[in-house]
Amino acid sequence: MTNGIDLSGRTAIITGASRGIGLAAAQAIAAAGGNVVLTSRSQESADVAAAQVAGTALGVAAHAVDEDAARRCVDLTLETFGSIDILVNNAGTNPAYGPVIDQDHGQFVKTFDVNLWAPILWTSLVTRAWMGEHGGSVVNTASIGGMGFEANLGLYNASKSALIHLTKQMALELSPKIRVNSVAPGVVRTRLAATLWQEHEQQVCDATALDRIGEPADIGAAITFLASDAASWVTGETMVIDGGQRLGDPTLFRKGATGA
Ligand SMILES: NC(=O)c1ccc[n+]([C@@H]2O[C@H](COP(=O)([O-])OP(=O)(O)OC[C@H]3O[C@@H](n4cnc5c(N)ncnc54)[C@H](OP(=O)(O)O)[C@@H]3O)[C@@H](O)[C@H]2O)c1
Structure with a gap:
């Protein structure tokens, strides 16, 4: 049990779990007592990640959009642990940087395959294999980028916006047995987001009400909450975890800033 959340006896698959938020x-x-299955494109990375988990953990190689690999992962999880109660659709990619009209079809397909099709694929597989009959909770990793507009991130943000929409659609389609929610992180200290913070972390902190960038554990805690019975009356929602980044520049609001 952790923070009052008890997931003992539950099993979770987390896609894209070799590092960062996953x-x-x-x-x-x-830490809340759940068994976890961590996926990565490489078995070695999945094994290294599983070894960093204090608890029952299994690493499985599965490219997020490889249907055969996903099916094998689902089957192996059921054989090993006997249930799939939680699915975290976390694997994400951003190969497309720049104005939308400068992107090519390959970048579009990769972005939307991994960020949007994979959550549909994995949710479909776990629903048919377990959750459709027994119930469960799905958590998608979206982004605050999917709620606004940023230079150079248009294609990635469109995929996350679609994932937020899809979260609501799937919450309705899979109700009442399966809850489907999303987290929408702000800038978090991971490899994927390195260009957003690495060379100007102080600037990002200054524009964040809570004065720091996110750590992967900030998002992990929110995912665990949404996956658990503590969120048993929450579905179709997207939880923003961004230290206040969406609120705007906090320095304009702090005491003395207006000279008043
Ligand atoms: N960091 C942020 O500021 C931020 C903000 C909003 C949303 N997000 C979202 O958070 C999620 C996790 O990203 P992160 O920031 O934690 O990045 P990260 O540390 O770079 O981790 C990305 C993970 O995704 C996996 N992955 C990438 N492509 C994959 C594929 N085709 N199949 C399976 N796994 C794949 C990687 O595994 P391997 O390389 O080992 O295969 C890795 O485990 C993504 O959906 C991202 O869009 C991040």
């Missing part, structure tokens, strides 16, 4: 989610779910 690994932190696996660690948080395991």
